[in-house]
Amino acid sequence: MEGVITIDGPAGSGKSTVSILLAKQLGFFYLDTGAMYRAVALQAEREGVGPEDGEALGDLCRNLELRFEEGETGLQLYLEEDDISSAIRSPEMDMLSSTVSAVGEVREAMTELQRKMGSRGRVVAEGRDMGTVVFPNAIHKFFLTASTRVRAERRYRERIERGENVPLTEVEEDLIKRDEQDSTRNIAPLRPAGDAIIIDTDTMNIEQVIQTIHDAVRMKSL
Ligand code: DC
Numbered sequence: 001m002e003g004v005i006t007i008d009g010p011a012g013s014g015k016s017t018v019s020i021l022l023a024k025q026l027g028f029f030y031l032d033t034g035a036m037y038r039a040v041a042l043q044a045e046r047e048g049v050g051p052e053d054g055e056a057l058g059d060l061c062r063n064l065e066l067r068f069e070e071g072e073t074g075l076q077l078y079l080e081e082d083d084i085s086s087a088i089r090s091p092e093m094d095m096l097s098s099t100v101s102a103v104g105e106v107r108e109a110m111t112e113l114q115r116k117m118g119s120r121g122r123v124v125a126e127g128r129d130m131g132t133v134v135f136p137n138a139i140h141k142f143f144l145t146a147s148t149r150v151r152a153e154r155r156y157r158e159r160i161e162r163g164e165n166v167p168l169t170e171v172e173e174d175l176i177k178r179d180e181q182d183s184t185r186n187i188a189p190l191r192p193a194g195d196a197i198i199i200d201t202d203t204m205n206i207e208q209v210i211q212t213i214h215d216a217v218r219m220k221s222l
Pocket of ligand 1: 011033034035037038094097098101102126127128129130178182
C-alpha cells in the first residue's frame with residue numbers, strides 16, 4: 001500500500017508528536033485513530049450508552065459524523081458542528097475510549113471508517129492496530145515503545161502543562177491499566193506487526209525518532 005505510514009504503540013510512547021511532525025514534513029494527512037475512539041467514548045457518555053451494549057455502540061458509531069479539520073492549534077476533531085478536540089482529552093476519556101475500543105461492533109465500524117479515510121494514500125496513520133489490522137499491506141510500519149516510567153513522566157508533564165494537579169504515581173497507574181486493557185483484548189490488541197520496525201524511544205528525542213523513520217522509509221523506497 002503506497003503512501004501509508006503506520007505508527008503504533010502504547011500511550012506516551014511519543015507516537016502522536018512524531019506522527020504529527022512526520023505528516024507535516026511529508027505533506028501527508030495525519031490520521032489520529034485514537035481521537036476517533038475517544039469521540040465514540042464521548043458520544044456514548046453523552047447518549048448514556050454503556051460499554052456493555054455492543055449493538056447500541058455499533059449504531060452510535062455508524063451514525064457518528066466525524067471530521068478532522070485544520071485549525072489554528074493543529075488538527076481539530078469535529079463531531080457534527082461541535083469541536084470536541086479538548087473534551088476528548090480528559091483522563092476519563094482516556095479510560096473510556098480504551099474500554100469502548102475493545103467492543104467488536106465499535107472496532108468493525110471504526111476500522112471501516114479509518115480505511116476509507118486512508119484510502120487516498122499519503123497518510124500517517126497512528127494508533128494501536130494500524131500495522132496489524134487496518135492497513136496490513138502498508139509498506140512502512142513502525143512501533144514506538146518506551147519504558148513505563150518514561151511514558152508516565154511524559155504524560156505527567158503534559159497534564160501539568162494543562163494546569164492539572166495530579167501525582168505521577170496516579171498517572172503511572174492509569175497508564176499501566178490502560179496498556180493492560182489495550183494489549184489483552186481479544187480483537188486487534190496492541191502489538192507490533194511482524195514486519196514493523198520497533199523503535200525504543202526511552203533515550204531518544206523527537207528529532208532522533210523522526211530521523212530514524214525518515215531513514216527507514218528512504219531505505220525501503222530505494
Ligand atoms: O492513542 P490514544 O491514547 O488517543 O487512544 C485512546 C484509546 O483508543 C486507546 O487506549 C485504545 C484505543 N485505540 C485503539 O484501540 N485502536 C487504535 N487504533 C487507536 C486507539
